[in-house]
Amino acid sequence: MNKKAWSLAGIVAILAVGIGVATVNHQQSANNNAKKETIVIGSKNFTESKVLMQIYADALKKKGYSVKLKANISSSVIYQAIKSKQIDLYPEYTGTIATSYLKKNAAGKSASAIAKIAKDGMAKENLATLSYAPGSDSQGLAIASSAAKKYNIYTISDLQKKANKVRFVSQGEFDKRADALPGLEKAYGKFNFKSHKVYDDSLKYRVLEKGDGDVTPAYTTEGQLASSKFTILKDNKHFWPPYNVVPLVRKSVLKKNPEIATVLNAVDKKLTTKALSKLNYQVDMQGRSYQKVASEWIAKNYR
Numbered sequence: 001m002n003k004k005a006w007s008l009a010g011i012v013a014i015l016a017v018g019i020g021v022a023t024v025n026h027q028q029s030a031n032n033n034a035k036k037e038t039i040v041i042g043s044k045n046f047t048e049s050k051v052l053m054q055i056y057a058d059a060l061k062k063k064g065y066s067v068k069l070k071a072n073i074s075s076s077v078i079y080q081a082i083k084s085k086q087i088d089l090y091p092e093y094t095g096t097i098a099t100s101y102l103k104k105n106a107a108g109k110s111a112s113a114i115a116k117i118a119k120d121g122m123a124k125e126n127l128a129t130l131s132y133a134p135g136s137d138s139q140g141l142a143i144a145s146s147a148a149k150k151y152n153i154y155t156i157s158d159l160q161k162k163a164n165k166v167r168f169v170s171q172g173e174f175d176k177r178a179d180a181l182p183g184l185e186k187a188y189g190k191f192n193f194k195s196h197k198v199y200d201d202s203l204k205y206r207v208l209e210k211g212d213g214d215v216t217p218a219y220t221t222e223g224q225l226a227s228s229k230f231t232i233l234k235d236n237k238h239f240w241p242p243y244n245v246v247p248l249v250r251k252s253v254l255k256k257n258p259e260i261a262t263v264l265n266a267v268d269k270k271l272t273t274k275a276l277s278k279l280n281y282q283v284d285m286q287g288r289s290y291q292k293v294a295s296e297w298i299a300k301n302y303r
Helices: 002-035 047-062 078-083 094-101 111-123 145-151 156-161 181-188 201-210 251-256 259-268 273-284 290-301
Strands: 039-044 067-073 089-093 127-129 139-144 167-170 195-198 215-219 230-232 245-250
Touching: 039 047, 039 078, 047 067, 047 089, 047 259, 047 273, 047 290, 067 078, 078 089, 089 094, 094 111, 094 245, 111 127, 111 245, 127 251, 139 145, 139 156, 139 201, 145 230, 156 181, 167 201, 201 215, 245 251, 245 259, 251 259, 273 290
Parallel strands: 039 067, 039 089, 167 195, 167 215
Antiparallel strands: 089 245, 127 245, 139 215, 139 230
16 A cells, blocks of 8 residues: 555656656747747848848848848838837948938048947937948949059049049039038048049949049949959048948847847958948849848858
8 A cells, every 4th residue: 555655656756747847848948939039130222231131131040040031121211110110120331320310420430439329329219239340331432443553543632632634423413412522522622633524323333444434433332343443442531431331120129139149240240341342243243142142151151
C-alpha cells in the first residue's frame, strides 16, 4: 500500500515537473515569437531609398525577423506614415530631418551636429534615429574628370576661380533656388562661367560625356558618379549640409526589439558615399533589380 502510494506520488511529481518544463518552454517560445514580430519597413519613391529598404530588410531577416515592405511612398507622405504607425522604420537622411521636418538651419554644420539635431528633434515625436552612415546624399557639383584634370579643379573654390574656363550645364531650377547657385555665390563668390546652358536634368551626364559641357549640379550618390568619367567637387566651405543616411524607427518598436539597432548600425557603418553610388549605378545604369543588388550587398558585407 505504501509502495503504491509512493509510486503515485512520484508519478504526480514527475507530471508536475513535466508540466512546469512545458510551461516554461511555451513561455520562452512565446517570448521569442514576440521578439521576432513582423517589422514593417518603408521606402521613398527613388532608387537609393528602395535599395536601402531592402538592405535593412535582408539584414533583419538574417536575425530571424519577419519583415513586410512598403516601397515607393511619396517623400511628402512618408514622415506622416511612420508617425501614424503605418510603417515601423525607413531609411531617411539627417539633413532632411533637420531642415525639412524640424525646420532648422543646417548650413555650415558638421555631420555630427546635424545628426544630433535630428536625434533630439525626433525623440520629441516618439521616433528614434540610429547611428548615421558615413554616406551622404547631399547636393553638389559634378565635373567631367577630363576637365578636372585639365584645369586642376577639384574643389568648389577651384571652380569659382577658374569658372571662365568651363561650361556650366544646369536644369534651370538650380540657377534660382536660395540653396543652389545664388547661395553658392554668396559663400564662394561669383561664378563667371565660360557658358551657362539649361538642359533637361536627365541629360546632364550625357551632355558632359559628349563634351558639350563640363560642370553640372548633382547629388553626391548618383549612380553615374560611380564612373571614373565624373568627379564630385569638394564643398570646401561646407555650403551644403550633409545628408547622411540614417534609419528612422518608432521608439515603441525599438523598445520591444532592441536588436534592431545593433543590426542596422552594423549595416549603416559600411554604407559610404561611394558604396551608395555603386548601388545606385547597378540599378539605374545597369538595369538590375534593387532587390538583387541589395541581396548581393548584404551577402558580401553583413554576416
